[in-house]
Amino acid sequence: MKNAGKVVIGVVIGFVIFFGFPFYYNIGKANVAPKLKYDTPAILQYEKEYGKKECVESKAFMSAEHMQLLNQWRDAVVRTGDRIYVNSRGESFHMSLQNTCLNCHSNKKEFCDKCHNYLAVNPYCFSCHIVPKEKQS
Amino acid sequence: MLEKALIGSKRYWLWIGALLVVIGIAFIQYLHQFSYGLGITGLSRDVSWGLYIGQFTFLVGVAASAVMLVIPYYLHDFKKFGKIVILGEFLAVSAVTMCVLFIFVDMGQPMRIMNVVLHPTPNSIMFWDFIVLTGYLVLNIVIGWTTLGADRKGVHPPQWVKPLIYLSVPWAVSIHTVTAFLYAGIPGRHFWLTAIMAARFLASAFAGGPALLIILALLVRKLTKFDPGAEPIQALGKIVTYAMFANVFFLGLEFFTAFYSNIPGHMAPIEYLYTGFEGHGKLVSIMWTSSILAVLSLTLLVFPALRRNENILAVACVSMFVSLWIDKGFGLIVGGFVPNMFEGVTEYWPTTPETIITIGVWAIGFLVLTVLYKVAVAVREEGGYHD
């Protein structure tokens, strides 16, 4: 190839300019991790009664695994016919995204959407499962 | 070898450009359908399959074109088909591609297509249709490309292609049988509940596929320096004649069973299609058009003197292709849904967006066909052929 050296240098420079764009465009801008709000009326009520804020499972578990858990809930409720989930603390819950999860986490914009938007994921759950009206916290 | 499709005359590029424009327009319509929903078509609660599925059904038949050349050439050493088997195989690739695309545009949730793979369901015929169609597509691509590549180099194709070629014969039969089973195993719709559905599919496939192939071979001769030869075209003509006679005969059998048994459920769909039912008769004129075209094509084909004239043969093939397209690509589907399960009538007619999307898918099929044929013809023009 003629002028192979120059071509390669040109390609490399072009590559750096193009693929480095996300990095140098955002220099100086803080990319803050999402801060989730746990202060819905239902959660605050729970805290008043039990002294702490607790979800169906631990926060670490839910952060990492809530997608898998919801899939399992879906199959249990719709396909098998079981309605009750007994968690690792021995407590029973009615398995329902709309009526259980979103009952406490009624602030979808300050909770669910925060992480989903940050990570650019778009779960299609909410195209069917009705989101409760955002209650003032 | 694909680079051969990048070199072409002005006419070639104009044709490609026109196809791309059509595809672009249709794609925009599809985006509209994707956001609005399938309600943009003429489909309804009663007629839940229409033009898209009809086209898919018809094109499965066109894909049989390959096997109608493969059987005589590879199983019975009919050397005359040697140079044009590739045209049949590439037509099959184009047809099956269109089949898959028509299914895709018909689905309500196309993003969930992988559910068919993630949750395989052997009791579902649609699952098997997915398998056999994908398999047939892969088979024809591999066989076609490998044999053509060997031709180009002037050598025998590699040994491993032979078993694939033999496999493609029963596989071709399977794609028709399985697609026919989609209809023939459904308990409530008497228009479809017939044991000879698969036989009818095969007969119309062996008529329609090769008919299109004859037209394409004549076009190739006219537009390129590759001449498929008069003898192969005549041989195909004879196959098409017998297959179409079988197809029309089978249709007659359906009429007999329905009307001699006098069972209302059997008669009603046929009445709807050919005479109108309870005042509804949107499809009557096109169904009779299909019948007249069928009779016309057979008249032109049955007399050797007429069939030997390639212009008359072309007219016969076009007329047969259109006749089969109406019958299998439209009448068969709508007839299963009218009357509905309550013996009422909801009619169906495709809407404009639906038609545009359909034309767009055909344009994609023609694009695939053009590119593949360009490669095949280029190889043949260079003299690349090995018996």
Place this chain on the structure above:
Amino acid sequence: MSINRRQFLRLAGVSTVLGVGGASVLSALTGKGEAVSQTTPHFTTDPKAITGKRWGFAIDVRKLKTDEEYQKCIKACNDIHNIPEFGNPKDEVKWIWKDTYEHTFPTVTEDKIMNKELKEKPFILLCNHCAQPACVRVCPTQATYKRKDGIVMQDMHRCIGCRFCMAACPFGARSFNYRDPRGKDANGMPFIKKENKEYPTRTIGVVEKCTLCYERLAVGLLPACAEASNGAIVFGDLEDPNSEVRKVIDANYTIRRKPELGTQPSIYYVIGGRE
């Protein structure tokens, strides 16, 4: 060393497969170590749930005298299940509806001599939750399937919208969302007039039908249509000879829709009592 194109591609392909495979093995091995818990999480049925082996209905339309009584049953279902009203018969979604005798039993064919009262009586139609459903046989993803309690269920999460089940159902029990049920009509009115916030809607491009109020059975409630019917729609376990539904079937003459097709529908329509 020089390698040719084929060898390079082979090497690249194998490396990719090994890399992907290796990563998944690694994550499975390291896993997520949870602290020791009191119980292993598991699923179970609500003790209040009504259970049965083969749910079915006995519907006695003689007990529905006015159109309001029919509509009450239909409305009970439509209200709690967020059924959209698209405003045209083409896109119609219905889980339960009213229709004539001739439309309900079309294979009986036009008979001018038959009992006039029966001939003119409207019937209530819904999914028959057949024992051997054709729709379940054809679904390519098992989005519609038969549960062990006999309900022919619809999993809206899995449905790909191919509508094979709609072609297969001999009873016209299924509807398709040809449009987005959460949308609005030309006047800006939502298709779902009043949302029941405790039940999901469906989404565009999926099939839906009566799911036998599985969500109510799971907490000990009867199906909504049966509850609203004032005894016209009797619900129960067809395999329990002591159930009310069996008693109604034993005490009356009943017919089912298109029994000759072998789908074994689970809805028995009472057409007359024994002497």
